Amino acid sequence: MCKWCFTHGTNGEKWYMNAKNYSDELADEMNLKDYLEEQWLNFEQVYIRKIMGMSSKDLGYKMKMPIIGRVLRKIAENMIHSEKKNRKGIRADGHFGQVIPLEDGKVILSELAAEPIICNYCMCRFMQRGEKEAVCINFGQLSEVIEKLPRFIPKDRAVRIDRETAMKKLEENNKKGYIASVWFQPVPYINAICSCESPECGGFTLRNNFNLDVLYKAEYIIDLDQDKCQGCKSCVSTCQLNALRYIPSMNRVIVDYDKCFGCGVCRHACKHDALKLIPREEYPGYDGTY
Amino acid sequence: MGSKVKTKMLKKPAKKKKTKIHIDSALCGADGKIDPRDCAKCLKACDPAVFIMHPALDLKFKDKYDPQRWTISPQWGSLCTRCLKCVEVCPENAITVKW
Numbered sequence A: 001m002c003k004w005c006f007t008h009g010t011n012g013e014k015w016y017m018n019a020k021n022y023s024d025e026l027a028d029e030m031n032l033k034d035y036l037e038e039q040w041l042n043f044e045q046v047y048i049r050k051i052m053g054m055s056s057k058d059l060g061y062k063m064k065m066p067i068i069g070r071v072l073r074k075i076a077e078n079m080i081h082s083e084k085k086n087r088k089g090i091r092a093d094g095h096f097g098q099v100i101p102l103e104d105g106k107v108i109l110s111e112l113a114a115e116p117i118i119c120n121y122c123m124c125r126f127m128q129r130g131e132k133e134a135v136c137i138n139f140g141q142l143s144e145v146i147e148k149l150p151r152f153i154p155k156d157r158a159v160r161i162d163r164e165t166a167m168k169k170l171e172e173n174n175k176k177g178y179i180a181s182v183w184f185q186p187v188p189y190i191n192a193i194c195s196c197e198s199p200e201c202g203g204f205t206l207r208n209n210f211n212l213d214v215l216y217k218a219e220y221i222i223d224l225d226q227d228k229c230q231g232c233k234s235c236v237s238t239c240q241l242n243a244l245r246y247i248p249s250m251n252r253v254i255v256d257y258d259k260c261f262g263c264g265v266c267r268h269a270c271k272h273d274a275l276k277l278i279p280r281e282e283y284p285g286y287d288g289t290y
Numbered sequence B: 001m002g003s004k005v006k007t008k009m010l011k012k013p014a015k016k017k018k019t020k021i022h023i024d025s026a027l028c029g030a031d032g033k034i035d036p037r038d039c040a041k042c043l044k045a046c047d048p049a050v051f052i053m054h055p056a057l058d059l060k061f062k063d064k065y066d067p068q069r070w071t072i073s074p075q076w077g078s079l080c081t082r083c084l085k086c087v088e089v090c091p092e093n094a095i096t097v098k099w
Helices: A003-008 A024-030 A032-041 A059-064 A068-080 A102-112 A123-129 A141-146 A163-176 A202-210 B002-010 B041-045 B085-089
Strands: A097-099 A117-121 A134-139 A179-184 A190-196 A220-224 A244-247 A252-255 A275-279 B020-023 B051-057 B065-074 B095-098
Touching: A024 A032, A032 A141, A059 A068, A059 A202, A102 A163, A102 A179, A102 A190, A117 A123, A117 A141, A117 A163, A123 B041, A123 B051, A134 A141, A134 A163, A141 A190, A163 A179, A163 A190, A220 A252, B020 B065, B041 B051, B041 B085, B085 B095
Parallel strands: none
Antiparallel strands: A097 A179, A117 A134, A134 A190, A179 A190, A220 A275, A244 A252, B020 B095, B051 B065
16 A cells, blocks of 8 residues: 555455446536646646746756755655645646556556546657557546647557457557556546656656656555566566576576566566466565565 | 875865756757747657747737747756757757756
8 A cells, every 4th residue: 555545445446446436426516627637738848847847857967966866756745646636737736647557557557447448659668769559548638638639549450449448458468568557636636547668758767766656566566476486587587677586506487676667567477377467565574666 | 295285175066057958049949940830850859858839929928929930949958867868869959068
């Protein structure tokens, strides 16, 4: 249970399992359509736009500056987790997410996600690698906004998809090696499931390099059965976060639990059923390390 | 003589210098010959994904971005490993890396 589960979940459930966070009423109540329109019209500028006279260009150097760095980190964290009323879409206030395993993603898409569901291009990947790939699944009021913006929509395909296709698409991406993640946009309205890749995703870059909590680790962690592992190394190549390593002397794989996000992608590669996801609080010493 | 050597050894190791990546906007980008959206070779060559492609500032308004004109800028300069692959791969030789 991360801190967002206590504020936005219901009776001990995870925040993304709360049906209220997906409802149209919530979006109407907070008047989020304007926010989303503003955010997605200016989506590609969020990194370069100056906020309080500072852009996130060379953020690594700016964060290392003695006092300014600490102030900057605080401002950035407040912006990412902002729950205020005057949030601006242009700065993507209150837009953060969490890694989820495939099972949870399927539950969201089959039961919780609001209609209509669309599949659009991942803009992170286009901005950082120049590749247009339709892997992001959006739902609710956000999809009505994105439908009107042609640069996010694949030309040769119907944009709106049904729940079955969305689930199939997510599974396909997950088995390919992409990491499923669910996003607040803004807190507490949930309207996107992405299939992310480690250095390209905006969330992963900020989390892994600058330790900003844009993307939280999953509620789960990987558990390796040492007796079942045969040392075939096939899981090592699927881990995007360098959490798995092969040790020749023991002829098995070891896990770096500090790096593991609990996405569960490595399970698809294991032929011997040695990898299993367990709740994060059950693994000793890793309770609360989101 | 000896004391000088000692003080040198006691000094702190030199700070790692900032990597300065510069992309010539006359050769690549909104005002250049090629559209970065068609090329994007540096984006693909860079392993830590330092570069970012984004809309350029509008010519008329100072605060607005034009979605038709795109440029590339080195956003996460601190991640640069100085491998100079981007310099090699650029068809217009627009990138310079200094440190």
